[in-house]
Amino acid sequence: MTYLFENYKRAPIEFVKAEGSYLIDSEGKTYLDFSSGIGVTNLGFQPQVQQALIQQAGRIWHSPNLYLSSLQEQVAQELAGSYDYLAFFCNSGAEANEAAIKLARKATGKQGIITFQQSFHGRTFGAMAATGQDKIKEGFGDGVPHFSYAIYNDLASVEKLVNQDTAAVMLELVQGESGVRPAEAAFVKDLADFCRREEILLIVDEVQTGMGRTGQLYSFEYYGIIPDIVTLAKGLANGLPSGALLGKSSLAPAFGPGSHGSTFGGNKLAMAAALETLHIMKEAGFMEEVRSKSAILLEQLQFAFQDHPKISAVRGLGMMIGIETSASLSKIVEAARQKGLIILTAGENVIRLLPPLTINREEIQQGIAILKEVFSELDE
Numbered sequence: 232m233t234y235l236f237e238n239y240k241r242a243p244i245e246f247v248k249a250e251g252s253y254l255i256d257s258e259g260k261t262y263l264d265f266s267s268g269i270g271v272t273n274l275g276f277q278p279q280v281q282q283a284l285i286q287q288a289g290r291i292w293h294s295p296n297l298y299l300s301s302l303q304e305q306v307a308q309e310l311a312g313s314y315d316y317l318a319f320f321c322n323s324g325a326e327a328n329e330a331a332i333k334l335a336r337k338a339t340g341k342q343g344i345i346t347f348q349q350s351f352h353g354r355t356f357g358a359m360a361a362t363g364q365d366k367i368k369e370g371f372g373d374g375v376p377h378f379s380y381a382i383y384n385d386l387a388s389v390e391k392l393v394n395q396d397t398a399a400v401m402l403e404l405v406q407g408e409s410g411v412r413p414a415e416a417a418f419v420k421d422l423a424d425f426c427r428r429e430e431i432l433l434i435v436d437e438v439q440t441g442m443g444r445t446g447q448l449y450s451f452e453y454y455g456i457i458p459d460i461v462t463l464a465k466g467l468a469n470g471l472p473s474g475a476l477l478g479k480s481s482l483a484p485a486f487g488p489g490s491h492g493s494t495f496g497g498n499k500l501a502m503a504a505a506l507e508t509l510h511i512m513k514e515a516g517f518m519e520e521v522r523s524k525s526a527i528l529l530e531q532l533q534f535a536f537q538d539h540p541k542i543s544a545v546r547g548l549g550m551m552i553g554i555e556t557s558a559s560l561s562k563i564v565e566a567a568r569q570k571g572l573i574i575l576t577a578g579e580n581v582i583r584l585l586p587p588l589t590i591n592r593e594e595i596q597q598g599i600a601i602l603k604e605v606f607s608e609l610d611e
Contacts, residue, residue, distance in 0.1 A: 242568065249276035252590045254573060265586045265598050266573045270407070270439045270551075273466035273508075275587035280469050280507045287503035294499060296492065302502035306475075309509040312448075314457065316477040319486065320497035324438030324464035325353025327474035330491055331401070331460045332357045334478055335432045338485035341398035342377040345389060349578075350380075351408035352401065352436055361401055364409065384418045386425060399432035399460070404450040404548075407439040410578035411546060411553025416454060423456040432459040438474075442466030443512050443588050445549030446522035453548065468504035512588075521588045525549045528586070528595050535603055542606065547584075554582040554602075558609050566608065572601040 246262075248255040252275045254262045267273055274280065294300065307318035321327055336342055344361060346352065352361040359368055360375035368374055377396070382388040389400060404419065406412040426433040435458040440450035444466065447453050451461070459482070464474035474496075478486075495501075511517065529547055536542040536554065544555040556563070560576045567574050577583040586598065 244568075251275050252587050252594050260571070262568070262571050262573050263594060263598055263601070264573045265584045266575045267466070267585045267587050268470065269575060270444060270465045270585045272470045273442050273444060273588050274469050274511060275589045277469055277508075277511065277589070279511060280504050283503045283507035284471070284500060287500055291499055293495070295494070296497060300497055300499075300502070302499060302506060303497040306497075306502050306505045306509065309506065309513070310463070310475060310477060314477075315480050316461070317480050317483055319476040319478070319491065319493075320502070321464075321474040321476070321493040322472045322495050322498075322501075323353070323474045324436075324462065325355045325358040326493065326496075327438065327462035327464050327476050328352045328358040328361060328401075328436060329355055330476040331399075331434050331436075331462050331478075332361065333491055334460060334476065334482060334485055335399035335434060337490065338482045339398040339432060341396045343394065343397040344378050344399050344401055345381055345392050345397060346378060346401045347383045347403070347406070348380045349383060349406055349409035349412070350401075350403055350436075351406070352403075353438075383412065384415045386418060386421050389422065389425070393429060393431065397429075397431055399434050400426055401434040401436060403436045403440065404454060405440050405445065405551055407551065407583070408577055410555065410581040411551060411583055413546065413548045414454070419454040419456060423458075426459075434458060434460040434462070436462050438462055438464045440548075440551065442508070443518060443521055443549075444551050444585070446518060446525050447549075448512060448518070450548065467508070468501045469508045471498075471501040471504040473498070473501040473505055517588075521550060524590065524592065524595060527592065528552065528584075528599070531595075531599055532602070535599065536606065539606055541609060550584075550586050550588055550590075552584040553577055554584070555580055556582060556606075558606070562609075563605055566605045567601060570601045570604060572598055572605075574602075 244256045246254045247257050254264050346361045348363040350363040352358045360378045363380040379392045404414050435451050441463045461477040467473045533545045541558045542556050575583040
């Protein structure tokens, strides 16, 4: 008997505690977490974030956006850094992407949004319309119009879809949900140049790739571009529900008073967690260490599985890695869990790894060893 809709296929375990990169279930079993709660707890269980939450909970939990918020200002400043961005805070990636769609349409006076086949931008109606996967939309009736879908890594297919009503192109720099597919560097640069020439806004969905996941605070930094609009969520507050839209200050007139809002957006607890998360990620050497550990993980996995008959590719960017396999994903996930490793799937044939950025080298070796065991036992 359950009082919940069964829209999730839940494993029969409950996590009740976390310590660093590990999760502990209600039976006391410990698991190494190579999922980060689907890319959310990017710092693992982080005592500094915990203390920030405790301190804020002793002051005030919520204040409506009708009043000033120094915490929102501080987080916005940290997110903007040296970029000419203003921030809007919300609660999730889908909500951030909805805000991006609204901002792009209002700022340009146009309606068309070009996204990409196999993309994923969320499950609310606007974000679902932006998503280039039919299976996400099945059964929900007519979607939001004026969306079209280009071929990933193919600029010519984007150019064919552009018309006088095109407001923006919306892009994931790594398509996470469809199989951990990084964009090609030349394509991204050419697309950014094209959008600039044609005066089309470029929206980069950093919901999964942002907050250090790729070894930079934002994955667009890896590609050397500056989008007009950026969306964030997942790792923003290291486990507290929080999302954000960053947009160039030139877009500010489109989001004047009353144009958009979010009751819980920028909540005091979420902002306290986000601020501490950003402080940690901006510590000297933090991102360099993430990149170093990411290289170790990717290179060792590629070496370990280079001749495996059921693995066709190991790819990724930073701490975002996909193992493409012909084996049963459900069996691999279950076998790994039995051995104390939590992993994810993506698309139809990819095992997705999203370890905490704070994972240490010994834990990386532990995870690799378990994965090698799991794949070696597939045919036994």
